Structures are given as C-alpha cells and as structure tokens.
Amino acid sequence: MDFAFDARTEELRAKLLAFMDEYVYPAEAVAEEQRARLASPWDIPAVVEELKAEARRQGLWNLFLPDTEYGAGLTNLQYAPLAEITGRSPQLAPTALNCAAPDTGNMEVLTQFGDEQQKKQWLEPLLAGEIRSAFAMTEPEVASSDATNITTHIERASDGTDEYVITGRKWYISGAMNPDCKIFIVMGKTDPDGDDIRRQQSMVLVPRDTPGVTVKRAMRVFGYEDHSHGGHAEVVFDHARVPVTNLVGEEGGGFAIAQARLGPGRIHHCMRLIGMAERAIELMCRRAVSRDAFGKALAQQGVVHNWIADARVTVEQLRLLVLKTAWLMDTVGNRGAHAEIQAIKIATPRAVVDIIDRAIQLHGAGGVSQDFPLAELYAGARTLMIADGPDEVHQRSLARRELKKYL
Template sequence: MDFDYSPKTKELQARLQRFMDEYIYPNEATYWSELEANTQAGKRWSHLHFLDALKDKAKEQGLWNLFLPKDTAEIAGVDGAGLTNQEYAPLAEIMGRVGWASEVFNCAAPDTGNMETIARYGTKEHHERWLKPLLNGDIRSAFAMTEPEVASSDATNICTRIERQGDEYIINGHKWWISGAGDPRCAVYITMGKSDPEAPKHSQQSMVLVAADTPGVRVVRPLSVMGYDDAPHGHMEMYFENVRVPASNILLGEGRGFEIAQGRLGPGRIHHCMRLIGKAERALELMCKRASSRVAFGKTIAQQTVTQERIAEARCRIDMARLLTLKAAWMMDTVGNKVARTEIAMIKVVAPKLACDVIDWAIQVHGGGGMSQDFPLAFDYAHARTLRFADGPDEVHRNAIAKWELGKYGTYGKNADVPITRGS
C-alpha cells in the first residue's frame, strides 16, 4: 500500500480546505442562527436557505458529488469526481470537521449511499425520477430500515411486509431512526422489508423505492439524539400503512435486499469513519488551543500532566484510526468489499469510539463551555455516539471480527456474513 495521496487527491484536498476556510467555518454561526430563526417562526423543519448559495459555489468550483465513483457516474450518465475509496477518504475527513458541510458538496448521508444504490440497482426510470434530481441536489432521500419492535442489529428480524398484489407492492410497517426523513426536500425512501417469510434466511428481504408523498406514508415524530433533534435533517419515526407502489419500484428483484445492503454499506462506513476522524481531528485542535489559553491553579491547562496525556493519546489514536480506515478503503478498491470485510468491520468499531473519546476529552478541557452551543463539541459528541449504532452496533462487528479471526484456526466463522444492520 502506498501511504501517499495521489496528486489528484492532494489538489482536491487543497481546494476543499480553501473552501472550508472561506465559506464553511465562517458560516457555522449562520447555520445555528437561521435554524433558531426558523424555530421561533414555527418552521424548524424548513430548509436552511443560506446553504443554497454555498452549494452553488461548490458546483462552480468543481467540488460537487466528490463521493461519486467513476463506474457509478457512468451508469448514471453524469459527471462525477471518479475517485476511488482511498482517494475520497481524506476529502470526507475534511468535510467531517463541520457536521453540515458534507451537504454543501452533495456528499451527505444518507444520500450518498442511496444514490449509489439507485445507480447500481435501479432502472433507467429510477435514474430519471430519483437519481438525477439527487445528484443535482434538488431533492433528498432516506433509507427506511430500522424498526422499534425488533432488534434491528439483526436485519433478518425486520418485519415490515412488502407484498405483491398484481402490478403493485403493498407495504405495511413501523420504522424509526429514519435519517433525513424530517427534511422537507426528502422525496424518496429506500425501504427494506420482508417479501417472503418462507424463503431462506437471507432471501426474505427486499428493497423498494417509495415516493415520500405516497398515500399511507406517515411521519410521526422526530427522535432527539441526546437532546438534539437534528432539524431540519431529522431522525424520524414513521409508519407505512397500506402503501401502494408500482411493482417496477423493486430494486434488483425480490429477495435481493441483503445483497443490495452489502453493496451499499461498505462505502458508507468508509465515509462515516473518515468524517468521524475529521471531527476527532478538529476536537484535538480545539482542545490544544483551549488548553493553551486557560490558566488553572497557576499554570495553563496544557501544562497539566493529565491534559498532556490525553493530547498524546488522541494524536496516536487518530493517526492509527486514519491508517486503518485508509487500509480498508485501499482493500475495497483493490480486492473488493467482501475480501475487505474484516477491515471494514474494524474501522466501524474503532472510529466512533475514537471520536467519542477525543471529543469527550476536548469537552473536559473546555469546561462548561464545552457543553454549550458556543462550541461544536457537544453536538459532535451526540452525533459520534449515534454512529456506534448506525451501520451496526459495536458488538455485532466485534463478534464478526472474532469469528473471522477464529476461522483462521478452525471452521468457526468461515461463512460469517458482513453485518447488515441499520445504516444512514
């Protein structure tokens, strides 16, 4: 593995960093002030319009759809950055330093995974109706998988029913933690459910496209994440009640839901983990600056041994996590997601825990301010903590890693699947 970034990546890194410095960091306060204004006007779940101007600038500067692989762009018939996972990873890290920045470049979850899914497994009709508007940033999307009645860490438990009736599918189910469903621009749900309860275990599930305005789709409430409701994006509880969609809305075919999920979640985990590393890197930066400027008990907080230990530990762990994530990305590019399954599972365990720890240490150095809206740390911690569930709980990935490792010394775990669990 070559540890250096390609010239193309380095050039994009410089351009992206310049954009962040000129337009993203100076507008962090704008984001929260416009959201507060919408809240006071009773329009909390409204689009933040200042983002539109930033998106136009990102398009003008060629920093749009950076996540889009070349093969997927060709399938969709659009221009894309054509980056490998390894080339895109450091760009995702830069964007991840500010929670809402990815949207400015049309690289936000869950849209990135949904766009790749529709491109790879959808029809030309799906491309025209959903994919192109998503790639243009005209609409947004959601991935409807997780359910409150079952342990969704085992996706075979998913019990939403998708039943064929003539030329339609009828969908009935109860979902929650549906990321992006609160956004007023959310126009389509990729919905996972059980189409054949009698089929083999991993052939019972299917995925179908559901237009957000279809009768019977009912969004109940936003779910708060440690006190944040993440408006206007939102993580919603919702029902599908006798929702009828054309049979042509099925993706790839009945019983192919797990197959689709395998293809969707690998790249998504890379994106999540690199964004988390970006959050951890920024938290370390803020921690060092704060520690150097605050005095307690006659010396700066930076001179306190406990602070120095945490800064050193953060530096070591961030770099280790980055290298592990880049290795996973490189393996996905060179030998495919299935062979890279152990590395993908490992980064999913390592990156969220790293981010939580480093952000927590940064909060501690900031004192009471770290818990407030004056710094991004509290919000970033809440987001990082959710990602120990999203794309699969730590425990599921650890079990899979252990089984694959034990499989080297016997038969146990040789046929273990990559965990397919909730993903955003």
C-alpha cells in the same frame, strides 16, 4: 500501499481546505442564526443552498461516487482525505458537497441496482442536489442489529393491480424530516416464509407523498433533533401502494443490496469521524493555551499533555487503518476488505468518542454548551457505535473470522 496522496487528491484537498476556511466554518454560526428565524425547524437555512452552489461551482460536488458517469470518479483512497476534511464540520460540509448520508448510500444503490426509469426519476435529482432521500430499514419492534428480523411487509396487491402494498413501522429514518426528502428506499419482506432468511427481503422506492405514508415524529439523539441532517424520524407505512416497477433490483435481493450499501457507508462514516477528532483536538489545543488554572496555563498541566498526545497518536493510527481499508476496497473489492471494514467500524467511533470527551472535559461547562460544537460532535460519534451495525455485531463477525483459522 503508497501513503502519498496523488496529484488529483492534493489538488482537491487544497481546494476543499480553502472552501472550508472561506465558506463553511463562517457559515456555522450563520446557519444557526437563520434557523432560529425559520417558520419550521426543519426548513433549510438559506446559507446551506449558498454553500451548495459555491461547492458545485468549484467542482467539489458528488466526490463520493467512484462512477465517472455520475460522480467525480475518485477511488476510496482518493476520497478518504476529502471526507475527513468534511468531518470537521459534519453538520454543513457533507451537505454542501452533496456527500451527506443517507443520500450517498441511496445514490450508490440507485447507480448499482436501479433501472433506467428509477435513475431518471430519482437518481438524477439527487445527484443535482435538488431533492433529498431516506433509507427506511430500522424498526422499533425488533432487534434491527439483525436485519433478518425486519417485519415490514411488502406484498403483491390482492385486487389484481400491479402494485406492492407496504405495511410496517420504521424509526430513526435519517433525513425523513427534511422538507426536501422526496423518496424512501424501504426494506421489507416479500417472502417472509422463505427457506433462506437472507432472501426474504426486498427493497422498494416509496415516494414520500404516497397515501398511507406518515412521518409521525422526529426522534431525538441525546436530546438533539439534528436539524442539519433532516432529522431522524419515525415513519409508518399503512397499506401504502406503489407500482411493482418501484422494486429495486430483484425480489429477494434486499439483504444483498443492504450489504452493498452499508460497506461504503461504514468507511465514509469513519473517514468523517477522523475529521471530527481533528476538530476536537484543535479546539482542545486552543482552549489549553487560552485558559489558566491554579496559576498556570492549562497547556502546562501534565494531564492535558497526556490527553493531547494520546489523541494525536490515536488519530494517526485510525487514519492509517482507514486508508488501508480504502486501498483494499479499491484493489480487492468490498468483500475482500470485509474484515478491515469491520475493524474500522469497531475502532473509530469508540476512539473518537474518547477524544471528544477529553475535549469536552477541557472546556468545562462550555464543552457541553451550544457555544462549542463538541457536545453535538459527541452525540454524532457515539451514535455511530450503533448505526450501520452496532459494535457487538462487528466484533462477533470479526472474532468468528479469526477463530475460523484455528478450527
């Protein structure tokens, strides 16, 4: 693996860093001010659309998609340092570049498994940033860490119409509160009694305005409603009907599609997490040199030295592991990089949570306030120890892979 960034990556990094300094960081306070004046907390501040227009004008758009027909054509290794930069302002930067979850994963699903009509109707407006989407998988009634537990039913209509009938309840459906969210990719069971538990599930496209679809409430994360990401909603599907042509891929292919979707999603989260850690280190250092306690600057306290040094070492380790994983995904495919994807998904969130926690401690009361982004960064990082598979599931799988060598 070559650790040097190639010319295209360096060019995009320079452009993106300038974009962050000139547009994104100043927009953080503006977005909060505008949101306070909106009729609904879920309405989009005007500055977000301004950021999107400027990012698109500068060619900083759809950087996550390796398919040149639809995206920037970057490899995972090229995209990694760019996603890291956006992680420094996770509430604005990914959205500004049209590189925000869950839309990224949904666009990847549609590029790989959608038919031409589905691409035209849903992928094209998603690529253009005209609409948003949601991925409806997690359920409140079952342990969703095991995707085979899903209970939502996707059944053929019994009245002779060429439709599916979807019945079930989902929650923590990211982006579903966003007024621009127009489409759900819903995972449920089309063959609940099938012999192969990994062929029981399918995915269907369900427009938000479909009768029988109810977005019941916003779910909070550590007290945050996460307005910038469009919230995390509880959604009920009560005999919602869609044409069978809304099936994504084939019946029974839902589990495989979910795995294909989650691999890139996991590494994207880890890329952004490193950026979140870098923001926390920057804030920690600025605080340390600007505050005095017990007769000297915080920057002169030995424990603060330890926190900063440990944070720097940790970030450098994480970055190398994430870059190695990206390189493997590019060279041997997602399946070949499976162990490394699990490793970064285990290591990165927990380490970044610790770094942010130290930064909060250094800021005192300010660290848990709305005056700094640290509390919100903490909530986001801590949630990623659960999202896209909890740590324990990845640990179980990775340990079994290791033990297999000795059995």
